[in-house]
Amino acid sequence: DVVRKIAAGEVIVRPANAVKELVENCLDAGATEITVTIKEGGLTLLQVKDNGSGIYKDDLPLVCERFATSKLRSIDDLSRMTTFGFRGEALASIAMVSTLNVTSKRRDAPCAYQISYKNGAMTGRIRPSAGGDGTTITVDGLFEASESRRSALKNHAEESARVLDVVAKYAVHRPDVAFVVMRDERGCDLRSIGSGEREDVLGVLYGDEVAKDPIELRLDDASLHFEMEGIMARPYSTHSAEAKDAKRKRHKQFVLFINSRPVSCVALKSSTEMTLGARGLATSYLMMALKIEPSRVDVNVHPTKDCVFFLQQDDVIERIQEYLDTVLTADLE
Ligand code: ADP
Ligand code: MG
Structure with missing residues (x-):
């Protein structure tokens, strides 16, 4: 377990790393609208909601398993992978150091289902839930079990800025996708409308x-x-x-x-x-x-x-x- 926690700590060292991985999953799932909500730099709350493909109910218990990925169907895929880095580790790593809830609905499913984890272990069973098509991942109390990590991330304004920075990069890269970042109930900090025009995104982000x-x-x-x-x-x-x-x-x-x-x-x-x-x-x-x-x-x-x-x-x-x-x-x- 210690080894697993160390490995997790290497991948996710701050809220912005988690946001990057979660947003990437939304894009992989074909989302056209992605909303990121953070409180206190993402340490109290970090939520990423998308309108992508959703996750099959039966797959929900697997998504936070290490090396669980639906994106590598065979060894051959490894060499054809268009993304790189470690596969199937992101959600597992985040779940290891937080209280994480996944709520997801596939278009063809009658309702959404949710599953929760605390410090890497599933808590309770899969439950039906309210929610529209797509996936919402809610991370509460990131690094709550690690006093040293939390104190290293005391500057919430800086962590928020890093989160905004990550989302802004994706917003320019993918002008066809609408991105929203909400921070500390102060309303919207970043909004790109998904018009498909990079010029529009640059205008909204940088004037x-x-x-x-x-x-x-x-x-x-x-x-x-x-x-x-x-x-x-x-x-x-x-x-x-x-x-x-x-x-x-x-x-x-x-x-x-x-x-x-x-x-x-x-x-x-x-x-x-x-x-x-x-x-x-x-x-x-x-x-x-x-x-x-x-x-x-x-x-x-x-x-x-x-x-x-x-x-x-x-x-x-x-x-x-x-x-x-x-x-x-x-x-x-
Ligand atoms: P990877 O992206 O490398 O496959 P992750 O740990 O990031 O690994 O995610 C694990 C799996 O969870 C993904 O392969 C995917 O099947 C599922 N998943 C995670 N986030 C989403 C999402 N937003 N929409 C649909 N499926 C998702
Ligand atoms: Mg991923």
């Missing part, structure tokens, strides 16, 4: 200035086995005095997804900044989503270490810089 006239990115490179798409806020000159002032105020964001998972790649980030910098430009927001053949991505990266590795990384990065350079040239004309 009109960032969203105005952005540059859409799209690059396919069959020889290097990747596709890239994304959006860049209109670059501004770093030379003018006005820009220097703006630069101090604006925080720059570089968001990277690989095969639909948010990750970081320092090399790609800095080379992108250099490409812009060489022209005396910077941008306040840049999101790139890469699709790379899964067999070329290192799937053994630890879930909390979000820095990824993939084959021919340097070549891919160089190709992206070349592309950005072309885009900037075309745009300045």
